[in-house]
Amino acid sequence: MSQCWSHFSHDADMGVRGQGETLEQAFEQAGVALTAVICNPDTLSPQTRVEIHCEAPDIELLFVDWLNDLIYQMATRKLLFGRFKVQISDQQLLGQAWGEPVDASKHAPAVEIKGATYTALSVSKVQGNGWIAQCVVDV
Numbered sequence: 001m002s003q004c005w006s007h008f009s010h011d012a013d014m015g016v017r018g019q020g021e022t023l024e025q026a027f028e029q030a031g032v033a034l035t036a037v038i039c040n041p042d043t044l045s046p047q048t049r050v051e052i053h054c055e056a057p058d059i060e061l062l063f064v065d066w067l068n069d070l071i072y073q074m075a076t077r078k079l080l081f082g083r084f085k086v087q088i089s090d091q092q093l094l095g096q097a098w099g100e101p102v103d104a105s106k107h108a109p110a111v112e113i114k115g116a117t118y119t120a121l122s123v124s125k126v127q128g129n130g131w132i133a134q135c136v137v138d139v
Helices: 023-038 059-077
Strands: 014-020 048-055 079-089 092-101 122-126 130-138
Touching (some): 014 023, 023 059, 023 130, 048 079, 059 092
Antiparallel strands (some): 048 092
């Protein structure tokens, strides 16, 4: 029988990483990284505020929930977010995201993000350098 498998390039996914002095800043910066997969965050005027609340049993799952909630809000409200504020306490996240309606001529969206994954998922304190939160998103 002939060979029935092959390798192929798969460049569809993208890793996002947020870094900050605090855990909250790392989550906020990951939000900016998420937006940067779609468009240049510098083109956004953060006019519309959306409240986000997430709960999870651990900090890594909370990070994935945060990103997935941002993705959901962008898709259902047809917004792109450029600024974020996060508060974390006892595996609960209270966040705010500011953005504006998608304008294809202004933002030139490159892709649509389907969801945050557990691939390369890590939320960790870095000695002397604050926090890093990262994972791969499916585009």
